[in-house]
Amino acid sequence: MANGEKSLRIGIAGLGTVGGGTLRTLRENAELLTRRTGCRLVVTAVSARDPGRKRDLDLGGLRWHEDARALAEDPEVDLVCELIGGSDGIALELVRACLRRGRPVVTANKAMLAHHGTELARLAESTGAPLGWEAAVAGGIPIIKSLRQGLAANRIVSVSGILNGTCNFILTTMRETGREFADVLAEAQALGYAEADPSFDVDGIDAAHKLTLLASLAFGGRPRFDAVHIEGIRHVSAMDIAFAGQLGYRIKLLGVARMTAAGLEQRVHPCMVPAEAPIAQVEGVFNGVVVEGDRVGSVVHEGRGAGAGPTASAVVADIVDIARGLRLPVFGVPASGLADHPIAPMTAHRGCYYIRLMVVDQPGVLADISAVLRDHNVSIESLIQRGRNPGQAVPIVLTSHDALEADMRGALQRIGALASVLEPPRMIRIERP
């Protein structure tokens, strides 16, 4: 390149929101990035499904590939950004092809890494190709670099996070407006915060992909998406959100990974968190991650988890690392050294629980329920039984002290079978990250 400056030639696969944002960031902050890396970061090639689609991007002078996989072979590309998405298919083929020939890859693809992370880390190490994935988790929050480098002195105790902005927007709006899930979901869809098929988000799968990767990095184990306990937010009701408020909690969809005596616990489910906890303040489409380390205590990170700018910020940060010559193990330790941690079954989880029951308001109901809980070693911390309506349905809300999930499930099964209990009990775990 001109005046003898080094340059790094970048190919971008996928020109959606993130791909477009990456192209723009590399161009608009080009001078700054050269100052920081000592290297010109130049996009030379792109690939997208529909070449004819109108885009608000100047693609003049760029090499265009209809098949993204051609970027792995393009002689005018030094580094490939995989921003296509999807756990398999072309994205995976492209990344494999790049790594095989030692070509650096930056990706935002959490699904692919959650399912094929170990294989890709091994492949990357075998050829020495760096594989950056900061953008795969929590958008613009540099949580991957924090875990891999900034907190590398710590034995990690736990990682907990609000990892899905769509769910957090829905839960925040439900709390603020008192509306029900289905209603707010429709609004989120209209606003473009939720997909037409919202399942990946609202059923917790997207958050579980991200948690899988955080857990791998935090505990130096192989990514095990299949080992994540997953519950989404479809069953969170306006009534539960209102009770949470009365009890001093907010309901958040959290991903939590923690090493326990029973093994590695990985779970994604709605949680009640104390309203004054930092993670409870993370509202709307924002993401937040709390890392607890044995030395540092708790470190909280909060920021935008999605969108063109924040995600491109993370993609380009990885490109900067690579341009600066930094090479780090994909999941923090060499792929050959990734542990196969024993997986703690969800029934071995210990924690506090919120339980809501719809019961017939009649004498003796509470005595029956209390007896079942006692039989299953669950002790009650608080109880709300507001409003009387003899003979009619009324809610009873309980919170428990620390209990074993297996015991709690056993108790709820018996409670649900009581004649005076009208609906399946609702259970939400209480978490204090």
Add this chain to the structure above:
Amino acid sequence: MANGEKSLRIGIAGLGTVGGGTLRTLRENAELLTRRTGCRLVVTAVSARDPGRKRDLDLGGLRWHEDARALAEDPEVDLVCELIGGSDGIALELVRACLRRGRPVVTANKAMLAHHGTELARLAESTGAPLGWEAAVAGGIPIIKSLRQGLAANRIVSVSGILNGTCNFILTTMRETGREFADVLAEAQALGYAEADPSFDVDGIDAAHKLTLLASLAFGGRPRFDAVHIEGIRHVSAMDIAFAGQLGYRIKLLGVARMTAAGLEQRVHPCMVPAEAPIAQVEGVFNGVVVEGDRVGSVVHEGRGAGAGPTASAVVADIVDIARGLRLPVFGVPASGLADHPIAPMTAHRGCYYIRLMVVDQPGVLADISAVLRDHNVSIESLIQRGRNPGQAVPIVLTSHDALEADMRGALQRIGALASVLEPPRMIRIERP
């Protein structure tokens, strides 16, 4: 070393809280750190002022130097941790000697870097010695790595932070208890959160050292401690804290660096921040830093800013980076490329202001004050004048719309000279990080 593993031999200068914590972390997490770096991190030598002092550390088998500077020459040391402190003297001599001979240095010394950062960065680059300083700012929060790597794609708009745990503890306790500064300072001293001579903390100097470094990294400029506008918290009164609460604010000592049309603004002073802002939730001895980037928007980091564990976490993270072979420019860009940004004078600052006046409760006072503000282009956003006490002293509290600091100072000078105004006006800037 045994079984052919690489090793990195570490010398620790200073065995106080941080030095002891670093030694413990390296030992207690040794196996983990080897897994993460591929390298044994072994402390081989130490230095401290008083060899006879009782320490809860096993120093057997370590080389002991009475003069820390000897660590720069010790043939059994590959990397030196400078944990002595002080902007000059032995710490500076040691670091210079190490860098001159290409020996890697990790330091927690903000004062030294704030005063001699440019020189040391140049020296480090001339010999290729890495110089890590994560521990110098915000303790265990990996904010330096966030700025240098995680957010490297961004043009930084501003960095704002609660950078001094002592001040934050005092302000939090004042708010929670309604007590006055002097009283709470004495408690902080008794608890060991504040020094016998608290000036470095409560007068904002420590925070200004840290802000100098954050600003250098964020804006790629030479560290310029002399260019920071500094006000401490001695003048924050219980009454102002109470009024802040009524207005929906909390008072925090913030360090703020921002690039403006007038140049680089760097300031440390008490601020009113909206009570619901993430930074307002950072309480007690915790630190918090908000980075605003052109791509990512706001990213908030929160954690422990001091103490053996958190600071050692940062020191050892830098050691891990060096053991992994990472080399990064000390202030994010090559030392030769550090800009000499024009410095915005504080009088060019624009923002909103809180003003409290003690006035004689008599007709016409408010008219006089309003007229002065109008003459100086300051427009009033809100006004509190509670309680009547004709002829006696009463407080009047005003908040302004966006105004120029020079105008505000001019207005306050004239207002302070009014016969009906009994005390010098109190002014606290309003900030929305």
